[in-house]
Amino acid sequence: MSSTEPSQHEIWARSDQYHNSFLLKPDAILDAVQEHTKARGVEYEIAVSAALGKFLQLQLLAIKAKRVLEVGSLGGYSAIWMARALPEDGEVVALEVEKLHTEVIEENVRNAGLSSKVKVILGPAHESMKAMPSSEPFDLVFIDADKPNNTNYFIEAKRLVRKGGIIIVDNVGRRGRPADESHTDASVEGVRQLLRHIKDDAYVEATTIHTVGEKGFDGFLYAIRK
Template sequence: MSRQQPKITGPEDWKRSDQYHNSFLHTPDPILDAVLKHSTDSDLPEMAVSAAQGKLLNLLASSIGARKILEVGTLGGYSTIWLARALPADGELITLEYNEKHAKVAQENIDRADLSSKIKIIVGLGHKSMLQMHPDVPFDLIFIDADKSSNVKYFSEAKRLVRKGGVIIVDNVVRLGRVADPEYSDASVEGVRALLRVLKDDADVEATTIATVGDKGYDGFMYAIRK
């Protein structure tokens, strides 16, 4: 008897899988639900990380004992809150956001989550804000989730700002597999490709890409450690 071939899965299957696993591994969180609703009601793009991705960021920050975190790209503050919740009482998270409306909504969400004492939003061009940073104590973790065309600039400054042994995470680096498709091109895809070319010969970091599927579709993130 021939073995039944598994069906080819698609977005609905990925979404159902996320929901199934989350039902076991996530507890209900009215605050995060309200954060997403407020962002949607405020007409922000629905580009926040998924709940599973948010919890992964939280767990990664916890696993390295992060005390200082930098986020590039705030949007409505959903990932910001996940990350800040991993910080100790005296921890600090700085998040950079170009869009003033997004920053306003994010601050409202951060206030709702009672995390204003740990989180500071800096409004302006992300790369320019990074260039102006000269912290006495480097960051433990940097999460880059902004315009992909600037990935190389963000990553270059992240290397300067993160401690040795610290972590840099770059989101949305698979993009439906289009990054690996030589016949496809757009600004975001080219931004990821440029970063990959730079990292190929970069002796200062070790990095890998993890592809993901879930209720945010088919994408992935890069995980790098500063040597």
Template structure:
């Protein structure tokens, strides 16, 4: 079997093709991206295919409470909220007041206000104030990569036994694995991998992804029973 070199144009075309069969058009999600762009938010939201994956993951474990670190414009938040039962809840942490305001507009427009609570401020402070007796089924970490280990430790504390923790952007076009490369985000991912290697309380793996967002990947971890 021979393979040809591909690039982001091929990956984007593939995403569009597969999405045309598997993801129904959603005006609410489209407007979320549009309003975020109009308000100057960076284009860091997950792709539609990734959003659908997160939605299906939450549905598959029958998640009732979800924790998100990094709200941005609320795109992934809305995907998660759609997966919750009517009395479910997603708590999402955002440091930027501007981002949080745009996200709240998007969440309200999606009719999901009752399922989403945005907590404004540095996420590590917000997480440390959450009580571990109110456990979450799933945590999604997609914020500043320098703080990955701190966020992960808090997520472990707050996610139930056998609950899921997802960390986004852990491959970074393969640069994390390149010893010549170094920047705060790359080093933050490396510290997380080193931390998990010596952590007997979780099981984890990284799944590389390619698509319209380029070459990156998720870290998928499960809390072991304690």
């Protein structure tokens, strides 16, 4: 490949941006969320892409969701996408282990005018999930936290989501590394453990959707609780 030819990632990002230019409207609030998150020293680059944020929003609209659990919320970017899809009495419960992140989430949510729809819980997400009653089920659980704990989060998500509800686990594609035995880092192994768990799980039906775009080659696992 010559130096003048775009890289594969540049092609993916350009395609993402092209489609987004037709399907995603300019959004000064979400732009400000990203800028504020960056200014506060949070690693905003690892937030979900705009296209995935819109996908989550559309999923919630499609199932007429009222309650959402987000496991790992970073600066609140995806929480805002999802909260916008909920009715006035709807709620996103966002779990975060970093105190700075919880502060930034609350600031961003307040600036977006959505404080009444987003509740932030500080602490280790697995412990927070175990303390939640299953008597108040969620319509969708979005898992985007530390990858070695994927299976632990997924098991609790099954308990907390309603029958027919959706569980989405982000970043399971990981540039194809889970399928390559030479890669043994903890995040990759976290994906493998989750897949092994789901293989014999009689309570869910699931698939992985691989993605390419501005975030590179990745993907998310999409599961329905039976």
